[in-house]
Amino acid sequence: MGDAIRFLRFVSRLFKRNGGPLAGLIVLCLLLSIATPHFFTSSNLTNVAQQASVNAIVSIGMTFVILTAGIDLSVGSVLALVGVVLASLLRAGLPMPLAVGIALAGGFGCGTVNGVLVCWGRLPPFIVTLGMMSMARGGALVYTGGRPISGFEEPFRHLAQGTWFGLPIPVWIMIGLYGAAHTLLSRTSLGRYTYAIGGNETAVRLSGVNVHVYKTLIYGLSGFTTAAAAVLLTARLNSASPLAGINYELDAIAATVIGGTSLMGGEGHIMGTLIGAFIIQVLRNGLNLLNITSNFQNIVIGAVIVAAALLDTYLKSRRKS
């Protein structure tokens, strides 16, 4: 009984906080269900969840960074670099848990470098992560000689192709990571400071908090979630390409912003980002099912991004007045 009430309270909070994006997602799903019989089937919805998982996971770290009023442009390239390193380790015969562990640590490391340069180097995040974007992409190309690395053993491929209780493993990992991120943001000092730094960094520093350490950790976290996404993408495609992940930073920023997080920092919710990632993927999926050509899809997706942002602004202004 208590659980049920707690669940209802969670759902009502989800609506209150993320009303705009959630309403958008529901309307979108309703329209697609009417438009095509192939949309609202369990196998298609499972597909959408799996297709959304990579972008959704990258967007977790992006949301943290944007909450601090920063930006991380390097995620797509770091994803490619982590992917090819992981692939080469697996091909070299390293046991899977070890290889995946090294990949996750490597992603965290790339993010930490970003954080250190932003904090101690006093550089704007845009510049630092732009540099990392180029360096990581170059690193991946040099490391592989430009060629994709493919062909892994069954246990690794199972990470993306297997299911637990009817849902693909990547979807479970996505749910787990969002749960962890939600707890981190709402229950820990790291979460409180993430919002506070985005709201007023000077005030936080003057109150004696070591802002540099927290910010570096947050950029590290972005590298970590990117690496987790790289593991899943590599397993899904049974291949890692140095050219993977191009434009993924834009998808992640789009998911975050559609989800209601302010690019000015200090305002937003992690579950909104998950909804944002789903809005993008539901659209792509739906437009495929409706047989709308790819050149046209870009127009629709762009229009929806703008519409979602408008709706969110409208709802927020109404709440305030």
Place this chain on the structure above:
Amino acid sequence: MKRWPVIWICLLGLWITGCHRGTHPAGSAKPRIGFVMKVLNNPFFIRMEEGARQAARELNVDLIVQAADREIDVDRQMQIIENLIETQVDALCVTPSGSREVVAAIAKANQAGIPVLIVDTKVDEPTAREMHVQYATFIGSDNYQGGLLAGLYFAQKFTQPASLAILEGIPGHETHDSRLKGFLDAIQGAPHLTVVASQPANTERDQGYNVCQNILQSHPDIQGLFATNDMMALGAVEAIAAAGRKGQVAIVGFDAIDEARQAIRDGIMAGSVAQFPDEMGRVAVENAVKVSRGESIPETIPVKIELITKDNVDSVP
């Protein structure tokens, strides 16, 4: 005024539903064929689509053509294939963006019992065997043969020792690797020709320009250039013109797209190996219909390939 966003979303929704009505006549028993191309913003695939659509009209087929925005976006192509499998097409034609990556997508079609026809770019056989996937046929031109034709052209054109440069496609790509291999094998048989530079330019025009410009810095004296597609070749044309050597380097591309043909007529390019993408599209749809009816088709269906030069540029379609 404040209700505008809501109204917009509703309008957008109505529009999407409206688009949908036009494409699916209710109650038709036509075969439904899905055709997943690499991209739809490259003239090669646009011609392939035209050929496929024409065949679809003649055979009364409901044809669905979809593609990603970028040739290297293998994950997006896989998503499109998954989504088309959901719509229960009767057969699926695929031009793989990645020879290995596509295998996981074919596996899903196999599970759903939808026959797959591979068009233009081959599937990596070891990966396909390892993952036990099956596809009905491969329809495409012999890219190795095309590269060989280009190499033989240079071997005949230059009677004196000459240095050549190569613009490669996306490394690890079966199509471009085969063209390159064919070309290099032809050059091996011509000891008076030397390849002084061979660099990837990722099939893109701007990359072709930049890489060619860089090659010209270190090897200003190249006399011939082979690019494994026309987009890179056309980029190289501009770079060579910018270096003040317009018309002095014999450039041979691949695909013989309209712009390259015009360049050949104008004498800016020496030649281009023609594939016949419209033919591929037509053959693919015809065979997809056969497979969906349960008829058997050959394991590979070759499509002709030819070198276009100034002599035959107007006679070959």
